[in-house]
Amino acid sequence: MLKRAKRKIVYRDCDLESLKVLKCSNIRELIIAELVNDLEDCFNEVVVYHACRTDDVDSYYKKGVVPLSLVQAQDKLRAVFSDVASESDFIKAIEKIKTTYREGYVYASLDPRHIQANCGHYLIYGSEYLGCLSTNLPRSILKEPRDRLKETGKAAFIKCIVSIHILSDLECLASAMIADHCYRIAHEREDVHPIRYCIATKSCIPSDCVIGHIFPAKIWDPYKQRCWDDVNLKYDYTISRWDFKPEMA
Incomplete structure (x- = not known):
């Protein structure tokens, strides 16, 4: 019936x-209710x-995945742009950005392929909050301030195993x-199609739940609409949006 x-x-x-x-x-x-019951009966963890x-992937094995700290993100902004921006520039950028649903949350996905192909800015530039702060620095200091964030750290997926009850909307899944x-x-x-299912939790994912990490080599940049090569730190213009296939290093 489905084929017809x-x-x-x-x-x-x-x-x-x-x-x-x-x-x-x-x-x-x-x-859907039946499938949800089956998922809960068959799986304790996901x-x-x-x-x-990140420039320190080992820290996740020691501290776990901790919720975003606005102060730490602001300190990183200052560290990355201290040679070109003033404290006044930093304060103005911080005041412009809303902090709702930013501080105190940990975000994760069931399927890294979806993030790599559609939400690559988290891998290329880091936290969305930090990226927003950088774009609000004066363009007089740098033409594209956010681009400097690509020069620090390395794109990574932190792989964790957590209770299935952390998934708040199993009906959607x-x-x-x-x-x-x-x-x-x-x-x-x-x-199998990439699953667009993300979770947001206000709890730290403990270090004993961190079971590995992956460094993705190629990431689609949603801002530039180009394929970012995180190994060679440059864009790969030979790969179009339609040709891009998420592959892990």
């Missing part, structure tokens, strides 16, 4: 099309990936799983 109706199944992250083809739309909530730019499963059947595809 493949033209009606376009999206890989929304189950509505597939369930409509299967004539199950009226029991959608029951199907692997998540925290995207960052279940929906994406159903959608991709049906899409692969309909279009006879073997690849």
Whole structure:
């Protein structure tokens, strides 16, 4: 049935099309609830990936993944731009940026491929807050202040194993799983679509939950719309948006 109706199944992250083809739309909530129960019964823990730019990957094995500290981010801004910006410049930049949902949170993703291909700024420039601060420094000191953040540290995914209960919206995950499963059947595809599922927690991910790290070599820069080569610290102009495939080093 799914193969015959493949033209009606376009999206890989929304189950509505597939369930409509299967004539199950009226029991959608029951199907998703059943899958959520299965996930909770079968899995106690899940692997998540925290995207960052770091010059000390070993610190995650000692301290874990700690929530963002505004003061530390501001101190890093000063350290990176101290030779070209004044304290007045830093204060003005800090005052311009809203801090809602920034301090005290840890963000992670179930699928690093999605981050690498769609949210690469976390890997290329570091925390979004730090990136925002840098863009509010005077353009008179540097044409593109944010670009200097690429010169420090290294892009990394910190791989952690956490309780499945840290996932606050399993219904969303279940929906994406159903959608991709049906899409692969309909279009006879073997690849698994990247999962756009991120978590935000106000708790530190302890160091004993950190089980590894990955240094991605190529990252799509959403700001420049180019492929960033983090090994050679330059853009790879031979790779277009459509040719970009997330690969881990």
